[in-house]
Amino acid sequence: MPLPEHEFSRFFRADDIAPLECLDAFYRQQVFAPHFHEEYVVNALLAGAQAYRHRGGNHIAGVGALVLMNPGEVHTGECAHQQGWAYRGFYPSAQLIGRLAAEISGQSGVTPYFRETVVVDPPLAARLNQLHQVLRDSRDTLQRETALYAVFSQVVLRHMQIAERPLRPWPQAVERARQLLADCVADNLSLATLAQAVGLSPWQLNRQFSRHLGLPPVAWRNQLRVVRARRMLADGRSPASTALELGFADQPHLTRVFRHALGITPAAYQRSVRG
Numbered sequence: 001m002p003l004p005e006h007e008f009s010r011f012f013r014a015d016d017i018a019p020l021e022c023l024d025a026f027y028r029q030q031v032f033a034p035h036f037h038e039e040y041v042v043n044a045l046l047a048g049a050q051a052y053r054h055r056g057g058n059h060i061a062g063v064g065a066l067v068l069m070n071p072g073e074v075h076t077g078e079c080a081h082q083q084g085w086a087y088r089g090f091y092p093s094a095q096l097i098g099r100l101a102a103e104i105s106g107q108s109g110v111t112p113y114f115r116e117t118v119v120v121d122p123p124l125a126a127r128l129n130q131l132h133q134v135l136r137d138s139r140d141t142l143q144r145e146t147a148l149y150a151v152f153s154q155v156v157l158r159h160m161q162i163a164e165r166p167l168r169p170w171p172q173a174v175e176r177a178r179q180l181l182a183d184c185v186a187d188n189l190s191l192a193t194l195a196q197a198v199g200l201s202p203w204q205l206n207r208q209f210s211r212h213l214g215l216p217p218v219a220w221r222n223q224l225r226v227v228r229a230r231r232m233l234a235d236g237r238s239p240a241s242t243a244l245e246l247g248f249a250d251q252p253h254l255t256r257v258f259r260h261a262l263g264i265t266p267a268a269y270q271r272s273v274r275g
Contacts, residue, residue, distance in 0.1 A: 003047050003083050014135045017145045017190070019093035022132055028084030032077035039091040040114070041069035042155055044128040046087055051080035054117050064122035068114040068159060088132040092152065100149070101156050103203045106165035112156060119159055127151050139249060145191035146218040149203045167207060173198040174212040177205060181221045185228065186247035191217060226261045229254065234273045239266040 009025040021039070032052075049062040054075040061067050062080075067087070069075060071094050079085055101112040131151045138144055156162050176198045181189065194217060195205040210216045215223065225246045232242045243254035251266075258266045 003086060007084070012136060014144065014148070017141065017192075018096050018148060020096060020135075020148070021091040022135055023087075023089035023091070024132065024136075025089060026084060026086040028079055030078070032075075034074050034076055036072050036074045037069070037091055038071055039093050040071060040097050041067065042090040042092065042128065042152075043067040043087045044089075044125040044132075045085065046125075046129060048079070048081035048083050048085035050077060050085040050087070052077045059118050061118045064125050065118055065120050066125055066128075066159070068117055068119065070114050088129050090128065090132070097152070097156065099201075100152060100203060101160065101162050103201045104153060104156055104164050105162050110162065112160045112162060114159060115161065116159065121158065124151075124154055124158065127154070139188075140218070141188050141190040142194075142218045142221065145202060146206055146216050149191070149206050150216070153203060167204075167211070169212075170198075170200060170204075170208050171212055173200050173205070174208050177209060177217065178213065178220070181217060182224060185221060185224050186245060188247065222257050223261060226258055229258060229266065230262075230269065233266055233270040236270075236274065239270070242266065 004026050007027050007030060009023060009027075011021060011023050014020045014022060026047075034053075043061075043066065045061050045063055045065045045067065047063060049060055050067065051058065051060050052067075052075050053059070054069065054073060060080045097112050101110050102108050128151060131147050134147045135144055157164060177194045180194060180197060191202045191206060195202045198205065200208065206216055209220070213220055225248070229242050229246055232245070233239065239254060240251045243251045246254070248254040248257070255265050258264070258269070262269065264272070
């Protein structure tokens with residue numbers, strides 16, 4: 001990615017879905033004195049390279065690497081590339097990571113712990129970058145929660161040596177969740193609300209739903225919205241009113257989802273079916 005001219009650091013929080021702080025940053029001259037965080041640290045390097053001291057050793061992380069730290073671990077930070085370093089940072093609470101590790105492993109007393117501080121994992125770094133954008137830009141609660149649990153479950157499984165227990169099938173719970181989504185397709189339902197209604201954790205519901213129906217809840221809901229949008233457009237409803245009634249953020253949001261599903265815009269579809 002092209003590096004900006006000036007340094008910046010932009011923080012935001014995603015506390016509406018989880019105790020989590022996020023950072024988008026680029027530094028060239030910044031030097032961090034020894035410090036620690038009360039939360040876990042999960043940083044995805046996007047450009048340049050960062051050097052830091054941690055656990056008595058010196059480390060360098062470049063593009064495609066993850067910088068991982070446990071709560072309370074003292075570290076420094078500075079540039080290791082002539083053009084600086086850019087990264088997307090996540091600071092999930094110990095409560096969030098502990099709960100997710102317990103749900104994945106089925107062991108309430110499990111202690112999630114990063115053993116390595118620099119791991120080269122470009123696919124997961126790319127997914128973290130995408131997650132950061134979703135958490136920052138989307139107001140769709142189900143989309144944000146689904147993305148958060150999907151990506152951070154991979155962080156836990158791949159880099160905390162947490163083993164996933166075999167999932168017991170819960171087809172009845174999935175069917176109840178599916179029906180709730182169908183009945184409230186225009187509502188901004190959260191994954192937590194759906195999970196509580198069917199007696200599963202958010203992570204369990206996301207996994208079970210995908211296993212039984214082939215799509216995570218947010219993708220299934222979007223497909224149903226497209227199905228219903230087709231009927232409304234064929235009946236002569238405008239794309240704008242269709243988007244509003246089905247719970248899309250706006251008409252461009254409907255257009256993106258509709259085109260992704262059918263390869264055509266709502267307006268072009270309407271012209272085609274109505275002549």
